[in-house]
Amino acid sequence: MSHGQGPAERLFGATKRLIASLLSNGEARLRLAVVELEEERARLVTLLLLAGISLLMVMLGLTVLTLFVVVLFWETHRLLAIAASALVLLGGGLALGAWVVHLAKRPTLLKSTLRHLATDRALMETSRDD
Incomplete structure (x- = not known):
């Protein structure tokens, strides 16, 4: 008898490779999500600091300008x-305030991860249909 693989062994091997591939793909997507979250956190901290200083x-500028206008027209109006x-x-x-609300409603968190997961799902659906 030869030492070839039987149908059960080939099925087991294919299942094992499929699971390994799914785990590898999942790990890559998870790493992408972590990188995006770190980038978003750094961007948010920078934006908050700059917004606070700007505010x-x-x-202060508006206070001085308002005082200037009031003093300028103190005698007449x-x-x-x-x-x-x-x-x-x-x-x-x-x-x-309305502009800030508009900007806050735009989804940016995990945009690349979600796009890659949608691509993966579409590829799996097309390969399943074939």
Whole structure:
């Protein structure tokens, strides 16, 4: 008798290779997800620091500008200057707030990982149909 592989041994070997391939693919996707999460965390910390410093500088600048406008029109139209400054600041704040909400709704977390998983699923579905 020859020492060839029987059908059960070939099936077992193919199953073993399939599981190893799935684990390898899963590990690659998990590593990609971890890298993306680390990049997103670093980006978020940088954005928060820059936004905080920017916000502080803009608030100080707007305070000085408002005081300048009020002092400039103190003798003639001080109440109108105060009201106009308040309306401009409130309008700008509301517009920027709406823009921030719009930006926050955009999905960016794990974008590449999700795209690669969708590609993997599509490839598996097309190979299953063949």
